[in-house]
Amino acid sequence: MNIVFIGCGNMGTALLKAALSISEIDNIYIIEKRKEQRERLKEIDRRLIVSEKIDSLPDSFLVIFAVKPQDMESAVKETLPYIDKAKDVAILSIAAGVTVDYYQRQTNKDIPIFRVMPNTPGLLSAGVSGVFCNKRDEKFWPITHKIISGLGEVVEIEDEELIDVITAVSGSGPAYFFLLTQVLAEYAISRGLTKEQAELLARRTCYGAGVLLDRFDASPEELRMMVTSKKGTTEAAINFMLEAGIRDILLSGFERAEKRAKELSL
Ligand SMILES: NC(=O)c1ccc[n+]([C@@H]2O[C@H](COP(=O)([O-])OP(=O)(O)OC[C@H]3O[C@@H](n4cnc5c(N)ncnc54)[C@H](OP(=O)(O)O)[C@@H]3O)[C@@H](O)[C@H]2O)c1
Known part of the structure; x- marks a missing residue:
């Protein structure tokens, strides 16, 4: 061959x-x-x-x-x-x-x-x-x-049409993840950590979360619940983000990516 x-x-x-x-x-x-x-x-x-x-x-x-x-x-x-x-x-x-x-x-x-x-x-x-x-x-x-x-x-x-969905989910997906990593680091810097410390914390957090997703026999939701204790810090952050509409913002972003993939089609 x-x-x-x-x-x-x-x-x-x-x-x-x-x-x-x-x-x-x-x-x-x-x-x-x-x-x-x-x-x-x-x-x-x-x-x-x-x-x-x-x-x-x-x-x-x-x-x-x-x-x-x-x-x-x-x-x-x-x-x-x-x-x-x-x-x-x-x-x-x-x-x-x-x-x-x-x-x-x-x-x-x-x-x-x-x-x-x-x-x-x-x-x-x-x-x-x-x-x-x-x-x-x-x-x-x-x-x-x-x-x-x-x-x-x-x-x-x-069904070939689904390639555009895959483009929006896994093709572009790593960039969504890197944006989260970047914003985590920016927040850490804004609160007094050095750039080096902030980047290490953000990178290793996202890397570690990825490893857990890969190696633990648990759904993303179950893994999230493992970090989220009642009335704790994570719950405060997640509830705020959900109430502010983060789910809809993410879904609309993914939809834009899919639409753009269709527009770019040859
Ligand atoms: N990167 C991603 O995350 C990703 C994910 C999924 C799919 N893709 C797809 O993968 C494809 C390649 O992306 P890439 O990031 O690997 O691109 P890349 O690094 O720019 O590689 C493409 C190479 O092909 C050369 N080239 C252009 N026209 C050519 C021709 N007619 N004959 C021979 N060589 C030619 C380019 O040279 P010049 O730079 O001189 O033009 C460049 O070195 C894209 O179509 C992209 O949609 C990428």
Whole structure:
């Protein structure tokens, strides 16, 4: 099996590291515009075939589009002649908003197309990805599943529309969590702690809460109740936030993210 990366930045590199550990993969071709990034990639593994532009490709490959959505149209255009010529080909795309139908229209070929929404914890194999595909074939799907499993857990969906919900929940989700971390630290600084102390307290609190979520057999609500004693400090904070409408604010924010994902769709 041959893999071709079109763009290999942050997310592409995470997928590449996963691909490197899969024995069924023979050659990995990487087309990457940025020179410094090409140098970095060559250092990861000497067997990688890294270039700025496509020269030639084998007649059977899985192409992974890992460029930003705004670069997608030109990336697809540059790759189309090779997809056209290939005997056996499939597409794995991680670009937000780029639909299976878009690739189908561009390639005009009945090939497997896997649309994946990963998230940044995937860089440390601690992520969760949503995946929708038009077909689970016997050749490309098992390899695709192995590659995305290298980023963490995988949630398969049967309705492509739900990818926008996944984008709003787990794609953007780490940023909501980091905002909470940032505001916790800002509060600690405003109340007299040093920046260093505040950041350590906020970071380790959020990290520790994440570890509890991962390792304790309890729901988020149950974990929250473990910290919330009657008439205590946590209850005072949580009750105030709920009464002030934090739940509605969060839900409206997630809804905005989903709406924006739809607006950005190609
Ligand atoms: N980061 C996230 O949290 C996240 C989560 C889920 C999904 N995604 C999706 O993942 C995709 C990649 O994001 P990223 O953060 O990994 O982006 P990135 O770090 O910017 O990597 C993309 C790389 O592709 C290069 N490139 C652009 N056009 C190209 C072309 N035609 N041929 C070859 N290389 C090309 C870029 O070079 P230049 O910089 O020179 O253009 C860049 O080095 C995006 O579509 C995004 O929607 C990201």
